[in-house]
Amino acid sequence: MIPHDSIVALATPSGAGAIAVIRISGEDAILIGNSVFRSIKNKSLLQQKTHTLHLGHIIDDTKTLDEVLVSIFKGPNSYTGENTIEISCHGSTYIQQQIIQLLLRKGCRMANAGEFTLRAFLNGKLDLSQAEAVADLISSDNEASHQIAMQQMRGGFSNEIAKLREELLNFASLIELELDFAEEDVEFADRTQFHELLNRIEFVLKRLIDSFAVGNVIKNGIPVAIVGEPNVGKSTLLNALLNEERAIVSEIAGTTRDTIEDELVIGGIGFRFIDTAGIRETEDVVESIGIRKTFEKIEQAQVVVFLFDSSQFKVSGLKLKVELEKIKNQFPLKPLVIIGNKADKLEKNEILNLKSEIPEILLISAKEKLGVEDLKNQLLSFVNTGALRNNETIVTNTRHYDSLLKALDEIQKVKFGLETNLSSDLMALDIKEALYQFGMITGQVTNDELLGNIFANFCIGK
Template sequence: MTHDDTIVALATPSGAGAIAVIRLSGSDSIRFVERQFRSVSGKELSKQATHTIHLGHIVDENRTIDEVLVSVFKDPNSYTGENVVEVSCHGSNYIQQEIIQLFLRKGCRMATAGEFTLRAFLNGKLDLSQAEAVADLISSDNEASHQIAMQQMRGGFSSEIAKLREELLNFASLIELELDFAEEDVEFADRTQFKALTERITFVLKRLIDSFAVGNVIKNGIPVAIVGEPNVGKSTLLNALLNEERAIVSEIAGTTRDTIEDEISIGGIGFRFIDTAGIRETQDVIEGLGIQKTFEKIEQAQVVVYLFEADVMAQDADKSRNVQIELEKIKNKYPLKPLLIVANKIDKLSEDAKSKLNRVLEDIENAQFVLLSAKEGIGVELLKDTLLGFVNTGALKNNDTIVTNSRHYDSLLKAFEDIDKVKHGLESGLSGDLLAIDIRQALYHFGEITGQVTNDELLGNIFANFCIGK
């Protein structure tokens, strides 16, 4: 596909609204708009300075379509690096389509998904990781994912990778130079310095690779399964967390037959809570299917909240033993999942009963616990703080680079493997020509991240996930 024509698309969400923005980009975009625009000042758009806004009307022959504001951005000082014009019109669906169809009839082409950002990349306004951050920024739905996307858009991740690549490239050049003088047996690259560089690159790559676990959680949210016996208050707890009546609450055991999910932001991190069917022996086929789905959701969850009735456990020895047996089953089946034990309905307990319950819970190994009353809202904030504690957000506070993109993660893993081969090659005294092979591969994978190495298929896959108009 050619990228030297003029494209047009709606840059705001489709549907009726107060204002809509129609964007054009291309060397002739100003000329296209100028022909259909009648400025109230009588000025010609093409003669106006960049980054200026003009009031007027979009007309088709003698018919006025709408009164608009036209923003002019001249190359190279625009988002795409080309001439860009944005037409702010009234948000009627009819007006939007009339203006877009007018420009299409006059010779513009409808933009494909992400084509404006693709042109920004092709014209050197953004590197590939920054371009991908644009999509992440648009889809960010909590403070943490927004912060990471903004950091990546500003080039934090790109600059770190580019610096490593540049240093490696300098040594690669010296290694390649040695190959030209192979018969003279000279070394231009200091092997001691080169080894120190590979150690430093390995350290940085490992940190970036390890950050993906946190980054992926922040970007996609943390699934939390709320499990326990029937009628212990799981649905009430979900409603208390969400601050709305999302799940049906009933005194009848087994009311929740299917999983109910909803998401909230805690401390800038997205948590997706899953209210599951109560776990118990049952002859009810439908309820049995719900219980089966409960265990499937535990598999998918990253944190398990086990809920039980505090008053029952404190006063009924048999119930207390059953709860502890269920907890052991979950811990043994899912040993790597954080388990949070929640004692509900503490408003029904005396102070002595609370102390007794605390002692019982403290004896359970490798688990945290919270006492609360979902119905009265007691301890719900403490539960949120405890859940937030399961997420390592230290990197966010320190403004460290966090990897959230699986494509970047894959390239970092491959680069790490190649650098590790270079390290072993240096330690074993491998010849320069063999070292050069692994160095070139590492440079290739670094280049994949920032877009110094691309192909049409890669770009197509990346920008196909963008929205039209961006």
Template sequence: MKLNDTIVALATPAGAGAISVIRVSGPEAIKIIAPLFVAKSKKPLEDQASHTIHLGNIMNGERTLDEVLVSVFRAPRSYTGEETVEISCHGSPYIQQEIIQLLIRKGCRSAEAGEFTLRAFLNGKMDLSQAEAVADLINSENAASHQMAMQQMRGGFSNEIQKLREELLNFASLIELELDFAEEDVEFANRDQFRELVSKIQTVLKRLIDSFATGNVLKNGIPVAIVGEPNVGKSTLLNALLNEERAIVSDIAGTTRDTIEDEMSIGGVGFRFIDTAGIRDTKDVVESIGIKKTFEKISQAQVVVYLVDSSQIAVNTERLRQVRIEIEKIKNKFPLKPLLIISNKIDRLAEEEITKLKKELDLISAMNNRAQYLLLSAKSNTGVEELKEKLLEFVNTGALRNSDTIVTNSRHYAALLRALEEMNKVEEGLNHELSGDLLAIDIRQALYHFGEITGQITNDDLLGNIFANFCIGK
């Protein structure tokens, strides 16, 4: 990939719209566009200052392609750090392609995926973790994922890593200096202070590593498995939560033969609801496959919602016993997963039956590690909002509220694990009073893994893998 030429791409989604933006970046950006643009003011584009917008026409010879707004950004005060021009034209796909093809004929090259952001990284406008946050920001679908991406793009994570790296680098320099004076047996790096630094770095790394579990689910949506016996209202509940007829509702047991998934945002946090096939003994081959998938989905879920039919368990002792067995089976198989028991169809019960039902559910809850329960009627929408509040309680959003750094990128997570492993080796070396040359080996490795995160240490394959996932034009 050439990175010193001038590139062009559509920066807005393909297809028809009111306005489209065509982005051009590179050393010849202004020079290429200037002869094609006739400003209403008659002022030459090449003479215009940075961060100015100009109204005029894009011309192909004597032919007017479109009336446009041209934004000028002079190096290094642009997104990429290069000469950059953005053409805001009318959103016709025909006009988009006419302008882009004209620019290519005049010397531009079609940009590859993520090439504008890659150039921004290479030109020092952002580090690698901030560049990756750009892609996360584009793909954010709820307030939580948006907030995490914004924090990382502003440098919250990279600043924390960079500070640790600089402190460790200072001590590494002193230890390297000791090696130059090995014959004189001098100690430039105070070992007690170094122990304190190592302990501090280990603490920060562990916190960042632990945050990945929260960050990953907040970024991708909290998976919630809706399970239970057939015909208890799982599909009706899913429709009530999503406020649309997403799942087929029927009085015939086993209607849901496969899992149905959909997403929604609750309190700014994304949830991915999985309506599964009911759990029961069956000879139906297709339904049996669905039940097997149910347990697979429970293993993948962050929260399990177990539905029961209030009108059945309130009057049927045998049915209540079966429910207890099924709940115990789920809780024993997945003891650490939050379990919320929902007693649906309470609109069919009298007041005294509801009182009796609550006592039974209190007992089931106590027997299953205090699993929570909720009375609800999905059909009449009673208790649905309370359910949403309950689901939010299961999610650790404290870090978001406190603006703590949350790791969401699996590449960063892997690098942090490797860095912590090396810092543990450094600590062990200090405890065994190893010589400075042996300590320096592990310190260099830790510094290497810190550098991997921010992009101070990189290679073409890594950059290719990261920026290949970007959209064209960003």
């Protein structure tokens, strides 16, 4: 059921600022706004055109609360599809609260989290995947996540799903028709075309499912664990990457006793660097806990950076190789970047020897910030940004991913049924389930619990 009452909320971040925007949406939004607004030219908001701005004052009886600018958006040509006004006032928290309390007394109620976008969905202004992209856009903190959210909000993902659903629905209708005329033994659905359609749907679904591996890390940031023995320069490297003194650096082995995390955007992709405690045998209880956490962070990381002191390779080379093999064997599927730090202390022949012993080594000097850009480029190479450059649809939402997996399973059942001459009524059941999963993504199939879970994660006022 689509609500018709008027809701109000602060649309800008809470707290003091230069200006604040208070949004009202609902059947009586313009009427309520007009009851508290006095135009400097004595205009009535009720008589003004949509998408217009008006300067005036917010009045509480005889008391002037603020000089404001009011924007009018008449439904259905508004974000929510309803009558909407936005009051741009001065950013004092006192003024914000006074105006909102006045509007509540005039008949508004406070909006729930995401209720403006929920109404946009209910009024057909957005489908469900586009509505979810609004939240992703608000939380995007790098170029890649912003690009994905924008593409989804503009309907790129929805269009792909809608097209597949429409084609499958057409064939489902023909199969249902065959069931109605079962006694006549007629065939309305061309089985060859149907098989081609199923192959095409399967291909698109697999591509979208595969894209989630990239989309998920782009959306949430790619965790990179920096590991190695104590005092090899892990904290110095973290500081060099972030270009600030984030981690404590000292000559004392075991200084870093807990993990330190910070984020950096490289080439539009977010990376979350984790500086871990040095790996070594120790009787220090606190340091031992830090080392145990190091291996937990390696488990959680997408990429592992193993750092060692290249100037000590002659002395500890054998031990180093043992440690490297241990990490490779324990985490065989994780990309491993092997870095020889303090390379500024090496002679030319030592550099050649290191590269022959460990061909994949990257030599840097974290203290002098030499080779840090090469490390950034190598980290970026682990991310498949080709899909971004080609503007392909990338799935970032776990709910969508789950529905795509279920839809693929049903499509494969239908394919098997087609190849084994399964009866049309049994295939029709699998087709209906696939259509249901497509509908769950776009919101053509939904329920109050699903909508509640999705929009509860929105901020108030959006």
